[in-house]
Amino acid sequence: MKARPLREALHRRxxxxxxxxxxxxxxxxxLLAAMWMATVGIIRLKHTEAEHDAAVLxxxxxxxxxxxxxxxxxxxxxxxxxxxxxxERNSLQGALSELKDRGLLPPDLVFSVSIADRDGTIVESTxxxxxxxxxxxDYFRKQRDGSAILVGKLPAGATGDGKLLFSKRLNGxxxxxxxxxxxxxxAAFFVSGYDAAKLGEHGVxxxxxxxxxxxxxxxxxxxxxxxxxxxxxxxxxxxxxDAEPPISRSSWDGVWRWSTAREIYGFPLAILxxxxxxxxxxxxxxxxxxxxxxxxxxxxxxxxxxxxLGRMSWQLAQSxxxxxxxxxxxxxxxxxxAYHDGLTGLPNRSMFSxxxxxxxxxxxxxNKQLAVAFLDxxxxxxxxxxxxxxxxxxxxxxxxARLQGCVRDSDTVARLGGDEFVVLLPEMEEGxxxxxxxxxxxxxxxxxxxxxxxxFRVTASIGISLYPQDGEDEQTLTKNADIAMYxxxxxxxxxxxxxxxKLNANSLERLTLESSLRHALERSxxxxxxxxxxxxxxxxIAGMEALLRWEHPDLGTVAPMQFxxxxxxxxxxxxxxKWVLKTACLQSVAWQxxxxxxxxxxxxxxxxxxxxEYLLQDLASIxxxxxxxxxxxxxxxxESLLIHDVETTLRILTGIKSLGxxxxxxxxxxxxxxxxxxxxxxxxxxxxxxxxxxxLVGPSEDSALADAVIAMGKSLSLTVIAQGVETKEQAxxxxxxxxxxxxxxxxxxxxxxxxxxxxxxxxxxxISYVGTRAGLLNPQL
Amino acid sequence: xxxxxxxxxxFAVSAAGVRAxxxxxxxxxxxxxxxxxxxxxxxxxxxxxxxxIDQTVGSSIYxxxxxxxxxxxxxxxxxxxxxxxxxxxxQPPKQLPDSxxxxxxxxxxxxxxxxxxxxxVDATVxxxxxxx
Numbered sequence: 001m002k003a004r005p006l007r008e009a010l011h012r013r014x015x016x017x018x019x020x021x022x023x024x025x026x027x028x029x030x031l032l033a034a035m036w037m038a039t040v041g042i043i044r045l046k047h048t049e050a051e052h053d054a055a056v057l058x059x060x061x062x063x064x065x066x067x068x069x070x071x072x073x074x075x076x077x078x079x080x081x082x083x084x085x086x087x088e089r090n091s092l093q094g095a096l097s098e099l100k101d102r103g104l105l106p107p108d109l110v111f112s113v114s115i116a117d118r119d120g121t122i123v124e125s126t127x128x129x130x131x132x133x134x135x136x137x138d139y140f141r142k143q144r145d146g147s148a149i150l151v152g153k154l155p156a157g158a159t160g161d162g163k164l165l166f167s168k169r170l171n172g173x174x175x176x177x178x179x180x181x182x183x184x185x186x187a188a189f190f191v192s193g194y195d196a197a198k199l200g201e202h203g204v205x206x207x208x209x210x211x212x213x214x215x216x217x218x219x220x221x222x223x224x225x226x227x228x229x230x231x232x233x234x235x236x237x238x239x240x241x242d243a244e245p246p247i248s249r250s251s252w253d254g255v256w257r258w259s260t261a262r263e264i265y266g267f268p269l270a271i272l273x274x275x276x277x278x279x280x281x282x283x284x285x286x287x288x289x290x291x292x293x294x295x296x297x298x299x300x301x302x303x304x305x306x307x308x309l310g311r312m313s314w315q316l317a318q319s320x321x322x323x324x325x326x327x328x329x330x331x332x333x334x335x336x337x338a339y340h341d342g343l344t345g346l347p348n349r350s351m352f353s354x355x356x357x358x359x360x361x362x363x364x365x366x367n368k369q370l371a372v373a374f375l376d377x378x379x380x381x382x383x384x385x386x387x388x389x390x391x392x393x394x395x396x397x398x399x400x401a402r403l404q405g406c407v408r409d410s411d412t413v414a415r416l417g418g419d420e421f422v423v424l425l426p427e428m429e430e431g432x433x434x435x436x437x438x439x440x441x442x443x444x445x446x447x448x449x450x451x452x453x454x455x456f457r458v459t460a461s462i463g464i465s466l467y468p469q470d471g472e473d474e475q476t477l478t479k480n481a482d483i484a485m486y487x488x489x490x491x492x493x494x495x496x497x498x499x500x501x502k503l504n505a506n507s508l509e510r511l512t513l514e515s516s517l518r519h520a521l522e523r524s525x526x527x528x529x530x531x532x533x534x535x536x537x538x539x540x541i542a543g544m545e546a547l548l549r550w551e552h553p554d555l556g557t558v559a560p561m562q563f564x565x566x567x568x569x570x571x572x573x574x575x576x577x578k579w580v581l582k583t584a585c586l587q588s589v590a591w592q593x594x595x596x597x598x599x600x601x602x603x604x605x606x607x608x609x610x611x612x613e614y615l616l617q618d619l620a621s622i623x624x625x626x627x628x629x630x631x632x633x634x635x636x637x638x639e640s641l642l643i644h645d646v647e648t649t650l651r652i653l654t655g656i657k658s659l660g661x662x663x664x665x666x667x668x669x670x671x672x673x674x675x676x677x678x679x680x681x682x683x684x685x686x687x688x689x690x691x692x693x694x695x696l697v698g699p700s701e702d703s704a705l706a707d708a709v710i711a712m713g714k715s716l717s718l719t720v721i722a723q724g725v726e727t728k729e730q731a732x733x734x735x736x737x738x739x740x741x742x743x744x745x746x747x748x749x750x751x752x753x754x755x756x757x758x759x760x761x762x763x764x765x766x767i768s769y770v771g772t773r774a775g776l777l778n779p780q781l
Numbered sequence: 782x783x784x785x786x787x788x789x790x791x792f793a794v795s796a797a798g799v800r801a802x803x804x805x806x807x808x809x810x811x812x813x814x815x816x817x818x819x820x821x822x823x824x825x826x827x828x829x830x831x832x833x834i835d836q837t838v839g840s841s842i843y844x845x846x847x848x849x850x851x852x853x854x855x856x857x858x859x860x861x862x863x864x865x866x867x868x869x870x871x872q873p874p875k876q877l878p879d880s881x882x883x884x885x886x887x888x889x890x891x892x893x894x895x896x897x898x899x900x901x902v903d904a905t906v907x908x909x910x911x912x913x
Contacts, residue, residue: 068867109838109862109873192863 024310031302039295043288054280055244058258062273066262068193073267076183079106080168083181087170096124110189117179143169143180154187156226159216162187191218202255202276210268227252234261247277341415343393344400352414352422356474359426363467369428372477374463374485378493380419386611391451402444438462438496459494461485470499514566521575525551528583529750533741541763542741543600546584547750568608577609578618585628587753596760602634602664607641616655630660638666643677650680657682669709686713690724710737803899804846807906809891815909821851826865833874834886834895846896849912
């Protein structure tokens, strides 16, 4: 158990070593250390080798030199002995020439032999000795008393053609002193074996006497004589004769040399060989310098390489890091997009479902309530269609911001798609709080929006469901809030509704309605009914209004009030509207062919139809396809629709008018439109709203209002039609006030096509038929 | 010093005196012809195929000969032969006192080679190489 943390720590350490910022400097240090250690080691080794080589060479040179010197000395000694022998045997003058002729003397080139008599006078010489007598010479005096070979000295200083003099005593017949035999040798001869290839320019080769006086020494081309050395210190001790020669500083020129000397057996001489340290090690020094340069270059190379590798590796690590970061960022983005609405940045449906499920389980655990509020903008589709998607999107973004502004942080606003939003209120003490929030939302949504430079007002419908009473799971709560929202719409929009069981039933009905409405056209469940418009004076049918009826196979006849809003919301109104137009036109043409009088046909048009971009195209093709006289077709539009966007309306109305189609304003008087606005539109007819007609028999101020409305229509030179005339009193009033046409249940309820055809035929044949129905109006007919 | 100055003077005088005199390399009449390179090798101790015979060291003919045959002066020749002698690799050429002695020695030895004044040449020897 204890070993594990230790091992982990070790692993961490090792792991850290592999990080580039540590690894590459480490490698560099190791390589540099190895290289420098190797370099220094090699240099040391070479140095030691060179020293050893120098020592060996020194000893070899010493051996060779000794052999050469010994041979030469023997020859000299032999010559001395020969002359001595000859002299003592023959005691004749001319010994030298005799010996020379016989080739017994060494070459004249280097050697010269002389004989002096007992007085020191030179008596014979192979070459002139430069003087007649040697009597005052030191060696001469010494030979008088001894018999050893003597070796002369040279004056201290540079030695050019100085000669070393070897001498021996000559005895007379009785052994008395009879002179001296001398061999003079060029001093240079003894060092002529100097080999610059081995000894260099500062090596030394030389002969010194046992007296410590250097006879001749040579370094390079220079030869010197006469230096006094400490003989004992120059000669190695007998026991370490084989040891490597010591290095010492020469007393004469201060050069450090491995030097050694050896005494010559049988002669008062020793030889000296020295190798200059600087020269012998020069090659090694050059090598050492070269190795150091290489090592330095190598170091720079290693450092650069490691720097480059380190940097590359670091960059690689960085780019990997960036890559993984960007992947992570991408993953975050994908996740964000998966759970958020791209347009508003609000949580989307998936996120909302998760959150709701989570909140439900929390509420369950802590015994709390929560509310789900569904919100749908009331006129969003219209705005999107008339102002374009960009404006629609702008509106949604603004709505999202406003919604977020009026809830608490703990609440959630999500967008489910389109113009559907949902607000989740997870911390509820009681239902009242939901009411407060809903009101607040309606207020903020109701404030004006500025879209593409125009001010707009929209309203919202809100449906609220509560946990736990309206559902204990996410799906039920969502569905019920949706139902409540539809109810709010049905209640006239711009309000909020709480879910109730009853709502659920209504909503189901609506859902059924919506789904069957989708099939109603293809199953030919729609019918057109026609309601007559009568001339207010003659009572004759002046025209008709086509009214849509839906004959549902299960529900029976469904009133337009019930299904038109659904059709409007779902967009089904557009194909239905086209069907209505086409059917009305076909019917009118058919009747005319039958010989019935050409009567105008009015067709209602909803806001959605009116804003449909293909309206004019569709209208034109219907007119063409059916062969309908455009003058007989009248489009009825609600007044409130006209004043919504005056410029657009004017454009569309002008388009309709250019096709030759007449235009009627429905529900006239409710839209508060100004006279000035109406004057701009190419209108043909105004239809006074039934609310004015219903009040005609009430207080006088109401009838004054109706009077004013009629007058207004008249002043625009339009045909004025009164709608929803139900009673005789109303009809009387209208006739008195110069209304043009009447329409209403009082005269004719809407009839199916075949009944309406009968009505028209009857009027053609017998006017009194109409009279019986409208008798109260026209008793004289 | 005195000796050196004296010998230098002698050398200068005799060198001038011999200028008119050409030197020739002589061999035994029975000997094969030799080249200048062979002569140089023999007198510098680099070859032992012939037996060289010298005139007196430092004499004008000696100096002239070595100058012409080897391109070296007397001191250099001495150093070269000293080294050969010291290291035991050979003996310097035998010296004879005059051209007559040289001629005689060459005439007596078929392997010998020597040098004398051109004027001293006679039938006993053969001119192997004129030195100009």
